[in-house]
Amino acid sequence: MSKKLKVIAIGAHPDDCEYCFGGSAAKYIQMGHEVCFVSATNGNAGHQTLGRLELAAIRADETKAVSAISGVSYVVLDNDDGNLTDDLETRDELIAVIRRFNPDMIFTHRTNDYHTDHRHTGLLVQDASFLLGVPLVCPSVPCMEHVPVILSFYDAFKKPVAFQADIAVTIDDTMDVKVRMLDCHKSQFYDWLPWIEHESDQLPAAKDDQYRWLNDKMRCKDAAVANCCRTKLVERYGQDAGQQVQVAEAFEFSEYGKSLTAEEMAVYFPF
Numbered sequence: 277m278s279k280k281l282k283v284i285a286i287g288a289h290p291d292d293c294e295y296c297f298g299g300s301a302a303k304y305i306q307m308g309h310e311v312c313f314v315s316a317t318n319g320n321a322g323h324q325t326l327g328r329l330e331l332a333a334i335r336a337d338e339t340k341a342v343s344a345i346s347g348v349s350y351v352v353l354d355n356d357d358g359n360l361t362d363d364l365e366t367r368d369e370l371i372a373v374i375r376r377f378n379p380d381m382i383f384t385h386r387t388n389d390y391h392t393d394h395r396h397t398g399l400l401v402q403d404a405s406f407l408l409g410v411p412l413v414c415p416s417v418p419c420m421e422h423v424p425v426i427l428s429f430y431d432a433f434k435k436p437v438a439f440q441a442d443i444a445v446t447i448d449d450t451m452d453v454k455v456r457m458l459d460c461h462k463s464q465f466y467d468w469l470p471w472i473e474h475e476s477d478q479l480p481a482a483k484d485d486q487y488r489w490l491n492d493k494m495r496c497k498d499a500a501v502a503n504c505c506r507t508k509l510v511e512r513y514g515q516d517a518g519q520q521v522q523v524a525e526a527f528e529f530s531e532y533g534k535s536l537t538a539e540e541m542a543v544y545f546p547f
């Protein structure tokens with residue numbers, strides 16, 4: 277391995293990084309790179325019966341379980357779920373987290389998305405990107421000396437502009453790790469999300485069956501990503517291998533981050 281990469285994924289909620297980037301994160305970890313997940317909020321609005329305090333504690337424990345099974349480190353910022361804004365205090369908080377980790381790559385949400393917290397997370401990262409290297413901003417944490425690569429997670433939103441897949445990667449061989457990461461978020465995938473999405477009646481009662489149900493759902497979702505980005509997969513892996521990819525993750529480059537030559541692409545995406 278020529279360069280040990282430091283990769284940070286910044287989601288709005290505990291589970292967003294796993295959902296959008298879990299398969300790729302597992303690949304980086306398996307290849308000896310370092311991965312940190314950040315949740316910009318503590319996730320304390322994602323439940324239909326629990327209160328905010330109790331829920332924040334449960335969700336913090338769920339992120340610890342993700343770290344234990346996957347090897348990613350996890351930072352949960354204590355901002356209220358549903359209330360995230362791109363104010364200066366939160367931006368400085370995020371700049372400090374990013375600078376301390378000193379990443380080569382940053383993955384996050386796009387700035388158009390159904391969820392206000394996702395949008396604001398994308399905006400906070402976008403606004404932080406140049407300031408990461410400005411010493412007089414957030415001077416208590418030394419500024420970064422290099423410009424990281426910045427990428428957006430895949431999403432299916434179309435307005436005002438649709439996601440453009442600049443790169444798509446197979447996660448066929450790490451999909452099992454990704455589903456196990458998501459399975460750690462029991463308060464979400466087996467409780468809150470079925471309730472808010474009006475599909476509680478489809479949730480099996482037995483734990484093993486719940487896991488299989490989640491596995492099927494996630495494979496279906498990431499198969500749609502693979503199909504949507506098939507051209508990019510074929511470009512990357514060749515006609516035969518590209519067509520055979522079952523599940524994928526895809527990303528769009530931000531023009532505010534470092535741009536990569538073809539040679540560097542192979543270093544930053546070594547799978």
Ligand SMILES: [Zn+2]
Pocket residue numbers: 288289292391394
């Ligand atoms: Zn979210």
